[in-house]
Amino acid sequence: xxxxxxxxxxxxxxxxxxxxxxxxxxxxxxxxxxxxxxxxxxxxxxxxxxxxxxxxxxxxxxxxxxxxxxxxxxxxxxxxxxxxxxxxxxxxxxxxxxxxxxxxxxxxxxxxxxxxxxxxxxxxxxxxxxxxxxxxxxxxxxxxxxxxxxxxxxxxxxxxxxxxxxxxxxxxxxxxxxxxxxxxxxxxxxxxxxxxxxxxxxxxxxxxxxxxxxxxxxxxxxxxxxxxxxxxxxxxxxxxxxxxxxxxxxxxxxxxxxxxxxxxxxxxxxxxxxxxxxxxxxxxxxxxxxxxxxxxxxxxxxxxxxxx
Ligand code: SF4
Numbered sequence: 054x055x056x057x058x059x060x061x062x063x064x065x066x067x068x069x070x071x072x073x074x075x076x077x078x079x080x081x082x083x084x085x086x087x088x089x090x091x092x093x094x095x096x097x098x099x100x101x102x103x104x105x106x107x108x109x110x111x112x113x114x115x116x117x118x119x120x121x122x123x124x125x126x127x128x129x130x131x132x133x134x135x136x137x138x139x140x141x142x143x144x145x146x147x148x149x150x151x152x153x154x155x156x157x158x159x160x161x162x163x164x165x166x167x168x169x170x171x172x173x174x175x176x177x178x179x180x181x182x183x184x185x186x187x188x189x190x191x192x193x194x195x196x197x198x199x200x201x202x203x204x205x206x207x208x209x210x211x212x213x214x215x216x217x218x219x220x221x222x223x224x225x226x227x228x229x230x231x232x233x234x235x236x237x238x239x240x241x242x243x244x245x246x247x248x249x250x251x252x253x254x255x256x257x258x259x260x261x262x263x264x265x266x267x268x269x270x271x272x273x274x275x276x277x278x279x280x281x282x283x284x285x286x287x288x289x290x291x292x293x294x295x296x297x298x299x300x301x302x303x304x305x306x307x308x309x310x311x312x313x314x315x316x317x318x319x320x321x322x323x324x325x326x327x328x329x330x331x332x333x334x335x336x337x338x339x340x341x342x343x344x345x346x347x348x349x350x351x352x353x354x355x356x357x358x359x360x361x
Contacts, residue, residue: 057209058082059191060147060156063109065101067226067238068162068194073107074233075193076160079211084156085109086147090118091271092246097239105235112146115268122247123260127179133253134245136171137180144184151189158189158204164226165195165219174199194218194226246275255279262286263325269302273323276302280341284326287338289345290318308335309360310342317346335359 059076063069063085076083085107087098095111102109121142125135140163147159163172170176177199181190188203196205196215205212218225230238246252255274259266262284273288276295280287290296296319303309303321308330310320320342324330339357343349 055157055209056082057204058084058156059158059160059204060110060151060154061085062143062147062159062161063087063098063102063107064162064244065097065099065239066162067223067230067235068164068167069098070101070105070162070235070238071226071229071233072160072162072193073105074229074235075214075216076210079214081210083107083160086150087111088118088143088146089113090115091268092118092122093244097244101238110150112150114142114146118142119266119268119271122256123264130170130248132248132250133256134170134247136168137176139247140171140180141183144180144186144190148184148186148189157209158191158202159186160191160193162194163192165192165198167219167221191215269304273299273302273321277318277321278341278345280337282334282337284324285330285334286321286323286325287334287341288321288323289341290320291345303360306330308338309358310335310338311358311360312342312346312349313356313358315346315349315352315355317349318342 059081061073061083063073064087073083085102087095087109089095089111098109121138122135125138127137129135144159151159163177165172165174165177181187191202191204191210192199194216195218196212197217198219201212204210252274258281259270259274263270276298277288277290288299290299299319299321300309306324308322310322320338322330322334322338343355349355
């Protein structure tokens, strides 16, 4: 008899853990696939996979993902989260792995109606179609509320043992977690910076002043305090660790500022224009650097090191 092998999109959140368990319970061999980008990592998935003894494939699609984030076909959610396009991209990648590594089909932990943008019936259908997985994409947690897929029709999966969960209430998932003795699990989408409203503001501002931004620029959005003056940004480290990281992200044309005689932040003046950084912005950067040093804030004379 043909061994049924499924590739499951695994974030390490409760829904993906439950979807894995539901399929494993049917004797199906499950392998997880998870993704790394500039906006989320694979740590949560790695930890959860280890706990439930799930083999996991990690795919770094940072560059391709950023390209999609800049211009998503189906737009953004409440923050700058292009969830529909993001799912499509992940599933396209999963489809390629499915073909190459001879998996029978792909599954996800998506729940009908759980997320208004990307998990309503229309969006689930659209994602399936655009990913090229038509008929071969199973959502075990809501399968009974959706059209039967090819794995169900062919009897690879017993539809009767799949679930009919829908909506935003997590009651059924929490009951299932108890049944499977899963005690700790992260909040849904907790690890994605694109859902963070503060981060979204920073990213939108960056995309406006420098649409060609790359990984380094996104890295800087995660650090320090930000002040924007036309196409120049002043980024001020909030602690030693951030100062070190900021220093490493300096590019040609940027300037680093540090106080000579006082402890305090390291400031990066990040130049996103073709012009030189103006004297007035440099003066503002010095003032801000002094302001964010508790020792130097009220001093009259402060000297600075300027590293070009
Ligand atoms: S929450 Fe983030 S990782 Fe999840 S689908 Fe949306 S954009 Fe992608």
